[in-house]
Amino acid sequence: MTTEPVDELKPHPETSSLTGTPILEVEDLKMYFPVKSSGFLRRTIGHVQAVDGVSFQVRSGSSLGLVGESGCGKSTTGRLITRLYEPTAGRIEFDGRDIANLSERELHPLRRDIQMIFQDPYTSLNPRHTVGAIVGAPLAIHKVVPKDKILARVQELLEIVGLNPEHYNRYPHEFSGGQRQRIGIARALTLQPKLLVADEPVSALDVSIQAQVVNLLQDLQREFNIAFLFVAHDLAIVRHFCPEIAVMYLGKIVEIGDRETLYARPNHPYTQALLSAVPDVKQAKVGGRRERIRLEGDLPSPINPPSGCRFRTRCPIAQDICARVEPPLLQVGPTHKVACHFPGEVGKHPEKPITPRLLGVDDSGMPDLAAGPATDLPTGPGYSDTWFDLEHNTMGRA
Amino acid sequence: MSDTSTKHDAFLRVEDLRVHFPTADGVVKATDGLSFELARGKTLGIVGESGSGKSVSSSAILGLHRGTRAQVSGQILLEDVDLLQLSDEEMRRRRGLDVAMIFQDPLSAMHPYYTVGNQLVEAYRVHNNVSKKAARTRAIEMLERVGIPQPDRRVDDYPHQFSGGMRQRAMIAMGLINNPGLLIADEPTTALDVTVQAQILDLLQDLQREFNSAIIIITHDLGVVAEMADQVLVMYAGKAVEYGPTKELLVRPEMPYTWGLLSSVPDVTADTDSKLIPIPGNPPSLLNPPSGCAFHPRCPHKDKVPGRLCWTVQPELVPGRQGMGHLKRCHLPDPDQVYALEVLPEFDPELASELAQARIPDPAADAAAGPAAGPAAGTAAGTATPDTADERDAQ
Ligand SMILES: Nc1ncnc2c1ncn2[C@@H]1O[C@H](COP(=O)(O)OP(=O)(O)OP(=O)(O)O)[C@@H](O)[C@H]1O
Ligand SMILES: Nc1ncnc2c1ncn2[C@@H]1O[C@H](COP(=O)(O)OP(=O)(O)OP(=O)(O)O)[C@@H](O)[C@H]1O
Ligand code: SF4
Ligand code: SF4
Ligand SMILES: [Mg+2]
Ligand SMILES: [Mg+2]
Numbered sequence: 001m002t003t004e005p006v007d008e009l010k011p012h013p014e015t016s017s018l019t020g021t022p023i024l025e026v027e028d029l030k031m032y033f034p035v036k037s038s039g040f041l042r043r044t045i046g047h048v049q050a051v052d053g054v055s056f057q058v059r060s061g062s063s064l065g066l067v068g069e070s071g072c073g074k075s076t077t078g079r080l081i082t083r084l085y086e087p088t089a090g091r092i093e094f095d096g097r098d099i100a101n102l103s104e105r106e107l108h109p110l111r112r113d114i115q116m117i118f119q120d121p122y123t124s125l126n127p128r129h130t131v132g133a134i135v136g137a138p139l140a141i142h143k144v145v146p147k148d149k150i151l152a153r154v155q156e157l158l159e160i161v162g163l164n165p166e167h168y169n170r171y172p173h174e175f176s177g178g179q180r181q182r183i184g185i186a187r188a189l190t191l192q193p194k195l196l197v198a199d200e201p202v203s204a205l206d207v208s209i210q211a212q213v214v215n216l217l218q219d220l221q222r223e224f225n226i227a228f229l230f231v232a233h234d235l236a237i238v239r240h241f242c243p244e245i246a247v248m249y250l251g252k253i254v255e256i257g258d259r260e261t262l263y264a265r266p267n268h269p270y271t272q273a274l275l276s277a278v279p280d281v282k283q284a285k286v287g288g289r290r291e292r293i294r295l296e297g298d299l300p301s302p303i304n305p306p307s308g309c310r311f312r313t314r315c316p317i318a319q320d321i322c323a324r325v326e327p328p329l330l331q332v333g334p335t336h337k338v339a340c341h342f343p344g345e346v347g348k349h350p351e352k353p354i355t356p357r358l359l360g361v362d363d364s365g366m367p368d369l370a371a372g373p374a375t376d377l378p379t380g381p382g383y384s385d386t387w388f389d390l391e392h393n394t395m396g397r398a
Numbered sequence: 399m400s401d402t403s404t405k406h407d408a409f410l411r412v413e414d415l416r417v418h419f420p421t422a423d424g425v426v427k428a429t430d431g432l433s434f435e436l437a438r439g440k441t442l443g444i445v446g447e448s449g450s451g452k453s454v455s456s457s458a459i460l461g462l463h464r465g466t467r468a469q470v471s472g473q474i475l476l477e478d479v480d481l482l483q484l485s486d487e488e489m490r491r492r493r494g495l496d497v498a499m500i501f502q503d504p505l506s507a508m509h510p511y512y513t514v515g516n517q518l519v520e521a522y523r524v525h526n527n528v529s530k531k532a533a534r535t536r537a538i539e540m541l542e543r544v545g546i547p548q549p550d551r552r553v554d555d556y557p558h559q560f561s562g563g564m565r566q567r568a569m570i571a572m573g574l575i576n577n578p579g580l581l582i583a584d585e586p587t588t589a590l591d592v593t594v595q596a597q598i599l600d601l602l603q604d605l606q607r608e609f610n611s612a613i614i615i616i617t618h619d620l621g622v623v624a625e626m627a628d629q630v631l632v633m634y635a636g637k638a639v640e641y642g643p644t645k646e647l648l649v650r651p652e653m654p655y656t657w658g659l660l661s662s663v664p665d666v667t668a669d670t671d672s673k674l675i676p677i678p679g680n681p682p683s684l685l686n687p688p689s690g691c692a693f694h695p696r697c698p699h700k701d702k703v704p705g706r707l708c709w710t711v712q713p714e715l716v717p718g719r720q721g722m723g724h725l726k727r728c729h730l731p732d733p734d735q736v737y738a739l740e741v742l743p744e745f746d747p748e749l750a751s752e753l754a755q756a757r758i759p760d761p762a763a764d765a766a767a768g769p770a771a772g773p774a775a776g777t778a779a780g781t782a783t784p785d786t787a788d789e790r791d792a793q
Contacts, residue, residue, distance in 0.1 A: 069591045070562065176680055177448075206448045207618050211662035211676035218673075233591060240664035240674065263666065277596035278666050279621030284648035289603070289625045295593050297547070298561055 018244055018258055018335045018383070020059035023194055023227045024081065025381050027055045029090035029100075031076050035303055046303050050076040052251035053090070055329070055381040058195065061221065063228035065242030065259075067235055067274070069299055072248040074231045078197040081229060082116045083107055095194065112142055115188040117181075119200035124184055125172040131158070131183055132168035138190040157186040161216060178209030185216065192224060199231045214241060235278050239263055244335070247271045250310040251302055253329060257336035267332060267343040269293075270311050276346075293346075308365070309341070317342055321353050324365030328355065328377060331387035343390065354393055408435040408475075409612050410459075410580055415472035417454050417463060424685045428454040430636035432472075433715075436629070438579065439606065441613040443627030443644065445620060445659065449681050451636040452616045456582045459614075460499050461489040476580065495525045498573040500566075502585035507569060508557040514541070514568050515553035522575050540571040544601055563594035567601065574605055581606075582614045587622065599626060620659060624648055632656050635682045635692040638715055642724030650737070652718040653728035654699045657737060661745035668746065675745055691729065699736060703729040 032047040051073040058064045066074045079085050081092060083099060092100040099110060118124035125134055136154045139145050145153055155165035161182040163175075172180055181201065188196055201217065202210040214237065220226060232238050238245055239259050246256040247270065255268040266272050276292035283290050295314045300306055306313050312322040321341050329339040341353035356363055360373035378384045388395055417429040429451045436442045444452050457463060463470050464486055474481040476496060481489065501507040508517060518537035519530060526533070534553070541549035544567040557565055566586065573581055583602065587595035599622065606613055615626055623630055623644065630647045632640040632655065640647060640656045651657055658677035679696040682688055690709045694700050700708035707713075707729045715727045719734060730736060742750035 069593060178680075206681075208447055208658060208662045208677035211674035214674055215676065235592065236664040236666045236668075239666060240668070240670055259670065273593060275666070277592040279592075279595075279599075279619060279625045280667075281620045281624045281648060281660065281663075281665060282667070283621070284624035284644050287645055289599070292596055294597075294600075298563065 018059065018062075020062055022057035022382065023060040023095055024058040024229070025091075025093040026057070026081070027091040027093075027381050028053045029055070029077070029080060029092065030088045031073075031080055031085060032088045048302050049251050049305060050302060051080065051087075052305075054246075054248070054251075054253050055379070056246055056253065056256060057382045058227045058229055059244075060194070060227055061225040062244070063221070063230050063242040065238035065245040066229065066231045066248060067233060067238050067245060068248035069274075070233070071299060071302065073251045073302075074248060075199050077248075078116065078199045078229060078231050081195070082114050082197050083110075084116075112138075112144075112191040113194045115191065115193040115196050117184050117188050117196060117198040117201045120204055122177070122180065122204070125180060127172055130169045130171060131163075131175075134172070134183060135168075135186045135190055138187065142191060144191065153190075154186075157189060160189065160220070161186045162212075176209075178205050178212055181205060181209075181213050182216065185213070185220070189220065189224070193226060195227045195229070197229045197231070200233070201230075202237065203232060203234065210237070217241070235263075235275065247274065250300065250305055252310060252339065253337075254311065254340070255336075255338045256329070257333070257338075261333060261336045265345050267336070267338040267345065268311075268340050269315050269317055269342075269349070272346050273316075309339075317349050319353070319364075321356070321361070321363065321365030325355070325359055325361055328358065328379060330355070330358070331378060331383060332390050333387060335383050336387075337383070350390075354388070354390065358388075407437050409438040409477060410436040411473070411475040412459070413473040413475070415455060415458060415474065416470065417451075417458050418469045420467055420469065421685075426684045427636050427687065428684060429458065432633075432636075432638055434629075434631055434638070434641060436580075436612045436614065438612050439610045440628045441606070441615060441626050443623035443630045444614060444616045444633060445618060445623055445630065446633035447618065447659075447677075447681055449684070450633040451684075452633055453584055455633075456499070456584060456614055456616060459580070459582060460493055460497055461486075464489065491525075494521060494578070495576045496578055497580045497582070498576070498578040499582040499584065500569045500573045500586050502588055508565065508572075510557060513554050513556055514560065515555075518553075518568075518572055518575055521572050525576050536575065537571075540575050541568065543605075544568070544571045544574075545597070546571075563590055563597065566590060566594075566598055570598070570601060570605075574609070574611075577609050578611060580612045580614070582616070584616045585618070586615065588617070588619070595622075602626070620648065620663065632659070635687050636684060637692065637727065638725070639693065639727045640725065641715065642720075642726075646720055646724050650720060650734065652720070652724065652726040652733040652737070653730070654697045655693045657741045658696075661741065665746070669748070672745060672747065691727070699730060702736065703731075 029051055030053055031051040032049055034044040035046040035048060036042040037045045054077060056064060066077060068074060080087050087100050090100060091098050094110065094114065099107065132151065132154050135157055136150045139150050139153060151168065154168055158165045158168060163179060163182055172183065175183065202213050205213060218241065221228060230238060230242050243259055245259055245262050246253045247268065249270050255262065255266060255271045262271065263275060266275060273293040273295050280290060293316065297314050300313055308324050309322040309327050312318040315322065327339045327341045329337050331337045332343055341355045342349040343354065344350055352363055356368065358374045358377055360368055362368045386395055413433050415429055415432040419426040419428060432455055434442065446452055458470055459474055459481065461481060470482060515534060515537050518540060519533040522533045522536050538549045538553050541553055546552050546564055546567055560568060587598050590598065602613060617623060627644045630642065630644050631638050634655050640651065640653050651660060661675040662677055664674060677696055682692055688695050690707065690711055691713055694708040697708065713727045713729050715725045718724050718726045738750065738753055742753065
């Protein structure tokens with residue numbers, strides 16, 4: 001039983017865990033998929049801007065969560081990091097080296113360090129291979145252990161993920177969904193990666209099994225100091241797992257920060273709507289539906305995203321400036337950034353946009369010739385020690 | 399049907415429903431003696447893990463097991479008419495008219511080669527002798543009602559041209575086009591984003607208010623149940639293991655499986671240092687369900703019940719300590735105590751200490767619980783070593 005009171009005075013675990021060294025740093029990453037016409041010539045008639053200029057860091061041994069509506073570019077971001085795709089633009093610095101444009105041959109040794117866990121435990125494992133072959137394959141490919149030692153290592157890995165090591169010669173269909181997901185995790189762990197991209201690792205699992213897998217991932221993270229890019233649409237799971245979380249909308253990060261700030265005091269209208277929509281078991285006591293912010297309409301097409309702020313077609317507080325100028329992802333706290341002209345807690349959004357002076361525009365977003373845009377706006381990944389002070393409307397610091 | 403049928407409280411009454419599938423390996427008892435009631439304008443939430451019989455049970459209400467090898471018995475009384483006794487023809491007539499279902503995956507439930515409009519028109523004309531034109535008008539009206547923009551244009555789209563949320567809305571439009579008295583929604587929002595989910599749930603509630611329909615919502619999301627359902631039915635291995643008003647069942651759950659469901663999901667406001675507590679082991683076989691209480695191989699509390707009852711005797715579904723309306727299937731004599739002292743502090747320490755402060759020491763109640771369980775059974779077992787042999791995730 002855990003009965004000791006929560007120590008109020010200990011340093012905030014959130015902020016301290018956001019200061020570790022980044023193992024991964026991504027800057028202005030873009031992925032545009034060409035859209036072809038259906039005719040004989042199949043000309044490119046446009047692009048899906050699946051990921052459009054995202055920047056973030058993942059700290060060694062820590063986790064960054066990616067959340068957002070279906071189609072906002074979470075999986076694409078994950079696939080870019082693992083270099084299943086080559087980015088259209090941007091930098092992916094892993095362990096001090098830009099891997100964005102490396103060739104397949106140059107990537108080969110790095111594949112050991114960056115692994116991926118997929119959403120679907122039913123289709124991501126080859127049904128014709130034994131579990132031993134699946135988990136052992138990376139060892140053979142990367143020639144990390146001599147052939148006759150592979151089996152022993154595989155059994156060790158199965159044990160680590162809580163499967164019976166004697167079952168190495170069984171086939172995936174002989175396992176339950178949760179067990180299959182463990183096989184996928186064992187495979188991803190084979191080469192002791194430094195970074196794991198987990199794309200909806202528990203979404204396909206039953207609630208009771210979800211908890212087993214989440215706990216397993218947490219134990220493994222602690223034991224092997226693995227960094228996670230954790231993609232999921234379940235906001236409660238992401239909060240549970242990740243000290244830092246980025247909210248994506250239509251290919252862009254609209255808000256990023258430590259979990260306490262992001263969940264307790266979100267500043268972006270989209271994050272606010274998202275969080276208010278999560279059904280809460282605690283509501284049972286009160287009865288009825290929770291008050292929430294209603295979003296009108298559907299997600300716009302990423303082929304033709306709205307001008308200015310991409311959220312403006314559904315934003316309850318949008319004004320003229322939102323259609324004209326894109327809001328920068330502005331740091332507004334020690335570990336908190338938000339991309340909105342009117343950032344603020346629910347019901348406390350400022351009446352006037354805070355960005356014009358920084359962007360060299362007037363309050364309606366028209367160019368203001370007298371004032372050029374500020375040049376020292378920090379836009380890179382990570383957090384700096386100076387940020388925009390929302391209370392005084394100036395750049396300030398702690 | 400009018401919406402004034404308040405003469406009888408139970409609009410739907412299911413009595414001892416059984417759905418058994420004979421297979422080469424034996425009989426799969428997917429639903430095994432299920433009973434519940436539902437009034438008009440009310441919502442019942444059915445929860446339970448995968449394979450517990452939620453879909454099989456609700457499909458029985460629609461008569462979807464007819465013409466299969468499934469053996470269905472019991473009673474399904476819809477306004478006092480037993481649906482199981484109807485002829486196939488009569489059941490077909492009622493399906494979609496009195497009882498409708500919306501499925502988890504609208505793509506598989508809608509025909510890919512027909513436009514959304516055509517499918518709505520069909521659904522309407524089966525039960526209404528009207529012209530195609532009138533039916534089309536009705537289809538557009540329904541699409542508008544469920545919030546599809548530009549319904550007069552989108553009505554001619556094919557399902558794949560709709561987004562996931564729009565398809566789900568189209569499914570709801572189809573389910574509701576004949577104003578059925580009973581709507582069964584089988585995981586209607588599982589595949590959707592929370593914002594879309596919230597819209598769909600709003601929609602269901604609006605329509606329910608408007609047509610006074612009864613809704614059964616099947617889900618694994620206890621949050622959805624908390625916000626939507628008046629009553630909750632928790633299923634395990636084809637049986638109800640707990641059943642009662644949402645307000646009571648989710649706030650003061652009385653049996654270990656429900657506790658397990660609650661403590662294995664994180665809450666958006668929970669302490670991030672607390673660990674998720676999975677339900678150990680795997681779901682039971684329905685061919686050879688465990689002896690005694692079907693949950694016993696996974697139950698961390700079975701040792702608190704004297705005389706190995708959990709292994710040998712199946713508990714009855716009976717009222718617990720919170721009144722006649724809240725039923726549970728468990729031998730534990732003092733579930734309140736175990737929950738307050740052992741379960742809650744693990745997954746929701748805040749609420750636990752709140753409760754502890756609110757609790758007025760009640761020696762009488764404790765004494766009442768005492769004799770059956772032996773002195774202090776509830777607290778002593780908290781320090782007992784868990785039964786590891788059974789609880790390992792056995793392969
Ligand atoms: N290979 C591809 N070719 C063309 N478009 C693509 C491709 N992969 C993804 N897209 C598009 O890019 C956008 C982002 O897709 P992505 O799969 O990254 O979203 P997501 O956030 O992972 O969504 P979900 O929550 O549904 O998994 C979508 O509009 C998608 O249709
Ligand atoms: N036609 C059938 N023949 C044999 N067994 C069946 C048949 N249909 C369902 N079952 C079994 O009945 C049990 C209950 O299935 P059901 O679909 O009702 O589960 P559920 O609670 O809806 O699960 P989920 O959450 O995964 O949808 C399962 O074990 C399933 O394998
Ligand atoms: S920039 Fe404008 S449209 Fe975008 S989120 Fe902020 S207020 Fe809404
Ligand atoms: S009857 Fe026994 S095994 Fe079943 S849930 Fe209750 S305590 Fe656990
Ligand atoms: Mg995805
Ligand atoms: Mg089902």
